[in-house]
Amino acid sequence: MSTPCIFCFPSPEKTLFSNMYAYCRFDDYPVTPGHLLIIPYRHIISFFDATNEEQAAMMELVRSGKEYLDGLIRSFVSVKRC
Numbered sequence: 001m002s003t004p005c006i007f008c009f010p011s012p013e014k015t016l017f018s019n020m021y022a023y024c025r026f027d028d029y030p031v032t033p034g035h036l037l038i039i040p041y042r043h044i045i046s047f048f049d050a051t052n053e054e055q056a057a058m059m060e061l062v063r064s065g066k067e068y069l070d071g072l073i074r075s076f077v078s079v080k081r082c
């Protein structure tokens, strides 16, 4: 029996944002602080195997992730300045 794909069965508590085609979460093994993953619900090998709708949905989550990280940075900087 093969091991199920960890990305196809997202943990609800680790999901930051989602839409119909994909979800966004922090990487468990971040390369840098704020390392987010945008993962499609459909098991595909590459971004370029995604449909136009899936690619658009993933880009929407990229924008949401950037806004989320920008907010974290702003709150961190404002705390440090007090």
Ligand SMILES: [Zn+2]
Pocket (backbone or CB within 6 Å): 005, 006, 007, 008, 042, 043, 044
């Ligand atoms: Zn998968």
